[in-house]
Amino acid sequence: MTTPSAKEWWEKDRQLIWHQMARYQPDAHPLVVTRAEGAWVTDVEGRKYLDGMAGLWCVNAGYGRQELARAAYEQLIEMPYYPLTQSHLPAIRLGEKLRKWLGDDYLFFFSNSGSEANETAFKIARQYHRQNGEPDRYKFLSRYRAYHGNTLGAMSATGQAQRKYRYEPLVPGFLQVPPPDCYHCPFGKAPDSCSRECAEIFDYTMNWEIDRTVAGVIMEPIITGGGILIPPDDYLKRVREICDWHGALLIIDEVICGFGRTGKPFGFMHYGIQPDIVTMAKGITSGYLPLAVTAVRRELFEAFKGTEEYDHFRHVNTFGGNPAACALAVENLNILEKEKLVERSATLGEQILASLSDVEDLPHVGQIRGKGLLIGIELVEDKETRQPANPDRVNAVVATCKELGVLVGKNGDTVAGFNNVIAISPPLSLTDEDTALLVKKVKQALREHAS
Ligand code: PMP
Numbered sequence: 500m501t502t503p504s505a506k507e508w509w510e511k512d513r514q515l516i517w518h519q520m521a522r523y524q525p526d527a528h529p530l531v532v533t534r535a536e537g538a539w540v541t542d543v544e545g546r547k548y549l550d551g552m553a554g555l556w557c558v559n560a561g562y563g564r565q566e567l568a569r570a571a572y573e574q575l576i577e578m579p580y581y582p583l584t585q586s587h588l589p590a591i592r593l594g595e596k597l598r599k600w601l602g603d604d605y606l607f608f609f610s611n612s613g614s615e616a617n618e619t620a621f622k623i624a625r626q627y628h629r630q631n632g633e634p635d636r637y638k639f640l641s642r643y644r645a646y647h648g649n650t651l652g653a654m655s656a657t658g659q660a661q662r663k664y665r666y667e668p669l670v671p672g673f674l675q676v677p678p679p680d681c682y683h684c685p686f687g688k689a690p691d692s693c694s695r696e697c698a699e700i701f702d703y704t705m706n707w708e709i710d711r712t713v714a715g716v717i718m719e720p721i722i723t724g725g726g727i728l729i730p731p732d733d734y735l736k737r738v739r740e741i742c743d744w745h746g747a748l749l750i751i752d753e754v755i756c757g758f759g760r761t762g763k764p765f766g767f768m769h770y771g772i773q774p775d776i777v778t779m780a781k782g783i784t785s786g787y788l789p790l791a792v793t794a795v796r797r798e799l800f801e802a803f804k805g806t807e808e809y810d811h812f813r814h815v816n817t818f819g820g821n822p823a824a825c826a827l828a829v830e831n832l833n834i835l836e837k838e839k840l841v842e843r844s845a846t847l848g849e850q851i852l853a854s855l856s857d858v859e860d861l862p863h864v865g866q867i868r869g870k871g872l873l874i875g876i877e878l879v880e881d882k883e884t885r886q887p888a889n890p891d892r893v894n895a896v897v898a899t900c901k902e903l904g905v906l907v908g909k910n911g912d913t914v915a916g917f918n919n920v921i922a923i924s925p926p927l928s929l930t931d932e933d934t935a936l937l938v939k940k941v942k943q944a945l946r947e948h949a950s
Contacts, residue, residue, distance in 0.1 A: 509529075530542050535563060536562050537928065549905045550906050551900070551905050551937055553786075559759055561785070561927075566834065571827045574825075583820040584815065589823075590609060592825070593828050594607050596829050597792065605795060605796060606794070606800045608794075608814070614653040615650065616754070616778035617656065618648070618650055621652050624639070624750065624776065626803075630808045633711060636713060636746075638714060639750075641657070642718060644680065644726060644911075645719060645722045646659055649662075651666070652670050658725070679729075680722075680726070682868075682877060683885060695731060698741065701741045714747065714748065716738060716748075716750065718751065719752045721873060723755040724755070725910065725912065726919075727868060727910070727920055734770070735770035735771075739773075749772070750775065750776040750778065751765075751766075751774035752778050755782075757783070758841075759782070759835055759844045762844045762871025763841065769870065775799060777792075777794040778792070778793050783828050788821070788823060789821075790825065790828055847927075851938055861946065863888055863892060864877075865879035877921075890919075893918065893919050897909050900941060905941065907941060908924065
């Protein structure tokens with residue numbers, strides 16, 4: 500039997516697969532990836548690409564890690580599956596490991612995806628308040644431009660019109676406020692002279708929503724998929740204070756920012772706060788197997804424990820905390836520790852920002868910003884007005900990068916016209932050589948579309 504040609508695979512793909520985010524495939528066919536090693540993926544034609552997006556912001560330890568495959572294989576041989584309605588050793592070991600990363604104050608609820616980790620957080624928060632005699636606290640506040648997942652609750656917390664307007668009505672009780680978007684401040688202010696209106700708006704909203712109806716606030720430390728928006732340094736601290744004042748829980752979504760992406764173990768650690776709940780997925784297994792975690796402060800857990808509410812916490816899932824995924828996650832975190840990849844993310848991020856600085860003057864490069872290996876290049880039509888670049892211009896830069904052998908992302912929201920940020924988020928294990936190549940090709944693509 501002959502192996503199908505690339506063309507035949509593309510045709511089979513077209514017949515069989517309903518793709519996610521199909522508009523992210525500007526070509527006639529998707530990239531059909533057959534092999535991956537380090538930061539490189541090879542497609543069905545044998546072409547190699549440097550993956551500047553670590554898949555979908557996932558592959559923190561890089562591709563092709565034999566240790567990870569082995570950890571999963573060995574666990575599958577020993578004990579392939581048991582639900583966490585009871586327990587198993589890989590989950591306990593991963594819990595111990597996560598305490599080292601996050602702190603001793605947390606317990607861990609396992610599920611399968613970032614969306615589900617956020618759903619779990621919403622349910623825990625609502626039930627916690629009910630348990631505390633405040634059943635009217637059911638609302639959640641989040642920010643426009645932020646993404647929190649694709650299930651109905653997580654999508655309701657998402658502040659991107661494009662992602663949700665087709666599925667309305669959404670879950671009641673989810674409200675959005677403007678984000679800390681310093682380049683296009685929704686309050687018309689500048690970061691060095693503003694009064695942090697973007698943080699104070701939480702206080703304002705909680706007051707006007709009638710005090711004590713807000714269960715919690717969910718936010719990423721840095722808005723990622725919505726355009727890599729880095730808040731002012733004191734923003735999160737102020738939001739934390741406002742949540743405390745109003746008795747709302749602070750849920751930090753670390754699905755992308757976690758596990759070294761921003762140059763710290765978790766993104767919130769840049770900002771000197773302690774979240775009540777932390778949600779994680781993607782980088783916990785470097786994307787090799789599905790696994791997600793909702794980490795809950797002990798104090799919250801203890802409000803449940805030993806009460807009827809603990810028995811009634813109804814978020815059962817069949818696959819959450821799958822033993823092979825947990826064993827692989829422990830090994831993945833071992834790799835990040837041994838190879839000091841969190842620190843490497845911080846160093847490489849600074850290096851990349853420094854070497855991109857000479858394209859800042861190009862007419863369509865509005866702003867280049869980032870923390871660790873989470874970097875955004877915002878393209879504009881006009882540097883004065885900061886009008887977002889037209890989609891054709893953004894697509895052309897992404898397509899040229901691909902022709903030059905480098906995969907980069909683009910993000911934002913097409914409905915609002917802000918789909919104009921080129922995202923660079925490679926594996927944290929990127930070699931020096933690959934780093935230089937990535938920067939060189941991105942700069943070349945930006946220069947080719949400079950006029
Ligand atoms: N939160 C954030 C910040 C995300 O970026 C994503 C996924 N891109 C999710 C939640 C949802 O994760 P998943 O796709 O695993 O459901």
